[in-house]
Amino acid sequence: VSAYLLYFRGTPALVQLMLLYFGLAEIGLYRFPDLSILGITVSGVFQAGVLGLGLNEGAYMTEIVRSGIISIDQGQSDAAKAIGMTFRQSMRYIILPQAFKVIVPPLGNEFNNMMKSTTLVVVIGGVELFNAFEQVNAVQFKPFELFLAVSVYYLALTLLWGWVQAAIERRIGDAKATYRAGFFERLLGGMRT
Structure with missing residues (x-):
């Protein structure tokens, strides 16, 4: 071990x-x-x-x-x-x-x-999001837009996981939750009409 x-x-x-x-x-x-x-x-x-x-x-x-x-x-x-x-x-x-x-x-x-x-899987020939966008870039020649889209995708995944993690931490009663204090509730609450 x-x-x-x-x-x-x-x-x-x-x-x-x-x-x-x-x-x-x-x-x-x-x-x-x-x-x-x-x-x-x-x-x-x-x-x-x-x-x-x-x-x-x-x-x-x-x-x-x-x-x-x-x-x-x-x-x-x-x-x-x-x-x-x-x-x-x-x-x-x-x-x-x-x-x-x-x-x-x-x-x-x-x-x-x-x-x-x-x-990192791209180095062994794996096709994942980053690599797929590089392949599209080889045809489209718009690296900024494509890499911005990749960034937004990973940011969305991170925010979604942050919300799930905060819910788990609240569920177990952790007073030191990373995303606590209603951040996501305020964010989503501000979007409601």
Whole structure:
């Protein structure tokens, strides 16, 4: 686990994607073939992109969860043990419910970063929004308008996720919600007539 965390947190996601897709094929270890699942073709590039970004984000999220768990006072575990709870019971009923409030905001922020990191898949040949707009730009020759559209799209995704994250944080009762204090309600309220 430590080597996994060290590698995936200590190297750029771009390099990880390149090594995963091109490096494994180069040394003959694994090539990502296109797969057909229920009549839907899933490209090897897509598989490598999902695996690479998943491994990268998993390392960061592991640290977030670990930090949330160790932020809970040791006395909580000791008290659970004193009343006869097993480790599993104390984690389920005592530690994790408290840690959840600490874990959710940074997990949401990391998810937001991951959404924007999908643009990196273009280096291994993946077609995602940024790459698709580059292809359109090769024909239209209107880079400003196209990249502005990409920016607006990612901004819309980020705002939508911010709203979802704020709702989740309110639901779990986090007083330190990132997007709290009615920002989205005021924004949307100002649009109503």
